Each structure stands twice: as C-alpha cells, then as structure tokens.
Amino acid sequence: MAAFGTVFVPEMVISRYEQSGWSQPQMVPVDSIRLHPGAHVLHYSSTCFEGLKAFRHADGGIYVFRMDRNVNRLQQSSELLSLPKVDGAMLSRMILDIVKHYAADVPTPPGSMYIRPTHIGTEASIGKAAAPSLESMLYVLLSPVGDYFAGGAKPLRLLLEDNARCAAHMGMVKSGGNYASALQPIMKARAAVQADQVLFCPNGDVQETGAANFLLIDGNEIITKALDSSFLHGVTRDSILTLARDRGMKVSERELTVDELLERAAKPGAEAALSGTAAVLTPVGTLIHNGKEYQVGSGEAGSTTNALRQALNDIQWGKAEDKHGWLTKVC
Template sequence: MAAFGTVFMPEMVIAKFENNVWSEATFVDSNSIAMHPGAHVLHYSSTCFEGLKAFRHDDGSINIFRMDQNIKRMAQSSRLLNLPEINEQQLSDMIQSVVKKYAEDVPAPPGSMYIRPTHIGTEASIGKAAAPSATSLLYVLLSPVGDYFSGGGKPLRLLLANDGMRCAEHMGMIKSGGNYASALGPILAAKAESNADQILFCPNGDVQETGAANFILIDGNEIITKALDSTFLHGVTRASILSLAADMGMTVSERELSVDELLERAAKPGTEAALSGTAAVLTPVGTLIVGEEEIAVGSGETGPTTVKLRKALNDIQWGAAEDKHNWLTRL
C-alpha cells in the first residue's frame, strides 16, 4: 500500500483571490498549479492548511467529520498570517463539491478520504518581506488513505525537550507549513540520537505538544492536556476526544502540566499517554525519554482508556454510533 497521503484524486477544486474578490471555484488537474517564482509563499511562507476526513458509512452515505471547525481554524490561520480573508461558505462548498465528485473513491472503514484545504499567497513580489500578499490561491486536495494503524499501533517513544519550542510562540495556534519545517531538525535529531519516534516540546518545563500532534495524559478517571493558548495548535481531534471523555464521566483537566508532574504521574501503574490528531486519532505513548533515562508510561503498552476513546470517536466517524454532537456533515 502507498504511504499515507501520497495518492491523490485526479482533480482538485481551486479559487483565486485577485483585485480584492474571490473567483468562482473551478475544478483543475491536481498534479500542478501555475505560480510565479517570485510568489510570496515561496519566499515569505504565507501559507496555511487544514486536514480533515470524509468517511463511508454502511448505508453508502459519505460523511465529513467536523468540517465547520476546520474551516473556522483555517479562517483564523489566514487572518493571523495576514492572508486574504477566506469566504467560509465558499470553502465549505468547495470541500463538499470535490468530495461528492469522488464519492465513489472514499474507502470503507478503517480507511477514509483525507481532505487537505490549502491557502497560499501568490503575489509576485520579493520586496514584500514585511507586507502581506495581495493575491492568493485556495484549493482542496483529496487523498484516499488506509488505516493509520496498519503497523499495529505500537506505543511511541517521546523525547522530552526542555530547551526549545516547536515554533515561534505567537505562531503556535496557526496551522502553517513553516511550523512543521521548524520542528523537523529537533525531531530528526531525537530519532537519530535517542531512537525516539517524536519529540515532546516542553519549554521551561511546560508540557506542550509534539511536532505534529497534541499530547494527552490519562491518569485513572482524569484526562489532562494543556489549556488552549497561542503557543500550540488547537486540535479538532483533541477537542473531540475531550468531549467524549466528558461524556464517559471522566474528569477533563485543561491546564498547565509540568514535566515534573508528568514524570511523577507517568510512573504510576495504569497511567496512559497518547497523541491526538486527524490521521492517527489517538496514538499511544509508551516511553518518555529524559536525557539518558527511559521512563515507561504505566505498563509501557497501549492502555484500555486510550483504546476506548479512540473506538468511541471512530464509531461516530464510521457511523457505528449515534452522532450526538452533530459532528458529521452528510453528503
């Protein structure tokens, strides 16, 4: 099977912002876009994107998960990057139209259709290092994907980093490509030097997030994760998992979590940790690496609460459980 996110549908839907107005959305080949080499995005990283999924239910219907939240976050990212203001209804229509076009290609569970809306500044001006792009492109790519856990969902090894952040503090809540690029160096070093799968950024002892996912700690009936602020990404999956945990009667604690508290709790029997994100839903964390020391989280294996929460979310996405929160957009 092809690597996750490397297969694309033949066409994408695209709209242009020029002369202060958005064009009508049109379908074009998804294998290329025309752009001047001096485009703002190529020099000053005026880009943001989203990741969401459409699922096929047993009745044949196609359902997009929490599209409204991803669109709101993309509008926020565009504003914070000073890209042209997107038309949220237009983006909703674009997403639904391209998914409908390729409805027959949406895989059955545990597969899905991964949806990647992208917004880039296109003005050809290398003199605008301190000014925003006046023009932009908004497009939506589709990629059919399989089960992210096809390798067995082995618990991850995380290296704790007290001396750095994933990105600039004021950029954390923006889903921008530059944030992921800035995290690559530390992630690759952690893999090479500590055999870690990911790095958990903990600047000044404050547990934040990894290079591409939110971090969640589960201690008995309590689920703990960092309170929302501008320094890290406000994950849609994170919010969904917390809602489901509350539905199950768990205590949801959105607050500061120090490295010292994390390590103290992690060593207790029964403690679990996980990363949340669109692709993996909940990926179990089995080991925390602190310098030369390795600390198992609970048993070091995938915990039952992680499995229960992941299943609860998958059941809603796949149509196997009632959508009590109205998270699905049925096409």
C-alpha cells in the same frame, strides 16, 4: 500499500483571490498549479492548511467529520498570517463538491478520504518581507487513505525537549513553517535515542509534539495543556476531550510540568497519547528526559486510550449516534 498521504485523486477544486475578490471555484487537474518564482509563499511562508476526513458509512452515505471547525481554523490561520480573508461558505462548498465528485473513491472503514484545504500567498513580490500578499490561492486536495494502524498501534517513544516547537505567537496557526521548524529536532531525536517524536516542553511546560497534541491519562482524569496561542488547537483533541466528558471522566485543561508528567506517568495504569486527524489517538509508551527513559504505565496501549479512539471512530464510521452534530452528509 502506498504511504499515507501519497495517493491523490486526479483533480482538485481551486479559487483565486485577485483584485479584492474570490474567483468562482473550479475543478482542475491536480498537477495544474502554476506559481511565479517570486510568489510570496515561496519566500515569506504565507501558507496554511487543514486536515480533515470524509467517511463511508454502511448505508453507502458519505460524511465529512467536523468540517465547520476546520473551516473556522483555516480562516483563523489565514487572518493571523495576514492572508486574504477566506470565505467560509465558499470553502465549505468546495470541500463538499469535490468529495461528492469523488464519492466513489472514499474507502470503507477503517480507511477514509483525507481532505487537505490549503491557502497560499501568490503575489509576485520579493520586496514584501514585512508586508502581506494581496493575492492568494485556495485549493482542496483529496487523498484516499487506508488504516493508519494497519501494522498495529505501536506505543511511541517521545523525547522531551526544553524548547518550543515554533514561535509562541505562531503556535495556533496551522502553517507549514511550524512543521519545518520541528523537523531538525525530530530527526536528531530519532538518530540519538530512537525517538518517534519530540514532545516540546519550553521552560518545563508540556505542550505538543511536532504534529500532534499530547494527553496524559491518570485513572479517570485526562490532563492536557489549556488552549493558548503557543500551540495548535487540535480538532481531534477537542473531540476526544468531549467524548471523555461524556464518559464521566475529569478533563483538566491546565499547565502540566515535566516533573508532574514524569511522576504521574510512572504510576500503574497511567496512559499517554497523541491526538491528531490521521491516527485519532496514538499510544505513548516511553518518555525520554535527560538521558533517562521513563515507561508510561505498562508501556503498552492503555484501555482508556483504545476506548476513546474506538468511540470516536464509531461516530465517524456511523456505528454510534452522532450526538454532537459533528458529521456533515455529502451524499
């Protein structure tokens, strides 16, 4: 089976911002992008993107999950990067139109259609290191994906690192540069201690990993960092916390120190997980700090983690009522 995110449908939908306006979106071959070598994005990283999914229900209907939140976040990222303002209604139409066009390619659960809206600065100017791109390109890619846990939900090993994932004022921007800045720490952690990911904890403040939000589950309580500009405001994070509240759990969005994390994680029945679009919730079995390994609870995927992931999957797959209006029907 092809690796997650490496298979694409043959077309994408695209719009360009030039002369203070957006062009009419059009469907073009997926490999048809042309960029000037002096494009702003290639030199000054004026780029942001989103990740969301479309699902096929048993009745054959195709539904996109929480499109409004992802569109809003792309608008926010674009604003924080000083890219041209994204027309939210236009982007929503672009997403729905291309998903409808390739509805036959949306896999059945547990597979889905991964949707990647992307916004990049295209103005040809290498003299704008301190100025924004006045031209840009907005496009939507589709990638049919299979079961993220086809090989089983193996608990992850996280290395706790006393550094930030990215510049604090950029944390809430879903930009490629933030992921690039996390690559070296992640690669070093894999080589040194066989960690799957790095949990960034600047000054002992537990934040996020290179590509996902972090949740600690202690009995009937979920603890996770309160939203601020230093880390990504995950849509899956918000969805899981909402479902936890629906189940009567206590949700604590507050500062979590490394010391408290290690103390609570060692308790019998404790669980930890990473939340994100691709895997929904991935269990964490081991924390590594200052050369020592700490087992989280039993070291295996916990019952609450599994239950919350299944609850979200059931809504996405049409097996449970969508009480929060998260699904948008495509066709």
